Amino acid sequence: MQKRVTVSLFLLADEAGGAGPSAEDSSSVSTPVLRVSQLDAFELDAALEQLLWSQFYQCFQHLRPGLLTPFEPELKALLQLLLWRFTVYSKSATVGQALLNIRYKNDLSQAQRYRPMSHQQKLWFALCTVGEKWLKERSHGLFLNRPADSHVHKVRRILAALGGLAKVASLLNFLYFLQWGRFPTLTERLLGVRAVFTRPPGPRDMGFQHATRELLWHGFAEFLIFLFPLVSIRRLRAAVHTLLPWAEIKGDSRSLGACLPAACAICSEWPTMPHTIGCEHVFCYYCVKSHAIAEMCFSCPKCGLELKALESLKMQIEMTEFH
Ligand SMILES: [Zn+2]
Ligand SMILES: [Zn+2]
Known part of the structure; x- marks a missing residue:
């Protein structure tokens, strides 16, 4: 994690070329958000979800073991929906994005000024993110212990084919994102929501000395961890x-x-x-x-x-x- 963050610091510095300081409000919309910030927002969101789930799970650790297992996908989806209600639904930004000074803009409207996500976009966003994860986890259990020639298996094959298609499309979308720096996920592209800056980005003064020191120390520590068992x-x-x-x-x-x-x-x-x-x-x-x-x-x-x-x-x- 530490290394990833320091590495992304470097990427930030590399990409920072065109982003100049501006006091105008529209500049926060027109200034492109760095690719690495958009991806880091996902990482932060995933970490937060993990944290929430582990805390939630700990509440039940003294009860009968395996009590939550049958409902795990539903409970996870419920937590994510709660999170969605108080982040994307009310502020048009996930927690990770809010931390990185980013939020979603309704890119379907042609207005120059910032437009928050529409109601429908928010609902579809929840369905595509939370619903997709739930379906992925639940589908394993749904098709177990069913007779092989039932309709359920047809559904399963269709779902598997759709999943494969979605994966290919996501990959293509990601390559496109790497090239153009917009819409890192397929959901964002389909819904037409784009990450923009909440406030105009200020001038970025990077402490390169610090970043270098961090990288060096990390490398050194890894080397020691490798070396100690041999001594x-x-x-x-x-x-x-x-x-x-x-x-x-x-x-x-x-x-x-x-x-x-x-x-x-x-x-x-x-x-x-x-x-x-x-x-x-x-x-x-x-x-x-x-x-x-x-x-x-x-x-x-x-x-x-x-x-x-x-x-x-x-x-x-x-x-x-x-x-
Ligand atoms: Zn001796
Ligand atoms: Zn002895």
Whole structure:
């Protein structure tokens, strides 16, 4: 999300060429809205719908699980209709558009001044957006468990064909939108509603330094996330100890006699099936074996000696203590 936003910041800056500042009201209508703003409005709307739905769903989380599942498409449609009632219906703009200083204009009227969407356009808009989503989700369930030769399946095939046609048309429409910058969705084109600026857009002063820094940091963070699983902290520590012998050898040598044979050098527990790799340290068989499998060249984490042969160890010292 973060990256997308920063990338779209760049796109904004790229597209900003022709948009000059103007105080006139008609300039807000005549100034073309950037493609990226129109698409970002959809993203924001989708995020808001998701947020609403998850909040709504959480209200029912303590009730019987699966209670909402049979009515999920209807409930989602209801929430979207509510949203539509208080955004597109009353203000001719979705929430995402309002955030980006855009609203819908009735493009069928030839007037130069701003005309809000007509009543019919609003109703058709709801039908095409909410209704389409509902039909898509509901149609899966509608045709299950029906006999194969019934009329229902004919309807299903027709719906599938229509869906395919609509997808092709949307794709063509989107390509057209990329070229001309108007009507990103088929619904908008068919209904003749176009996104225009609510207020005349002001001069855009972009902090390029900030955007660059964001991109760099994001790239760096992704690189670290990729790198960390490949780094073995234990192996690094062993390497540091071998390079800087004074770092811990002293402490080691003091405790060597007292606790060494009694503790695994990896898990520091009483060694289960004690084994040695040739140095004076002891390992559980499972500890050393699993590390040897995970690492190509396993070395003792205490002294850095590389594993060549694994030998089992008879812990006579400790055993004699018990007798
Ligand atoms: Zn162990
Ligand atoms: Zn060792």
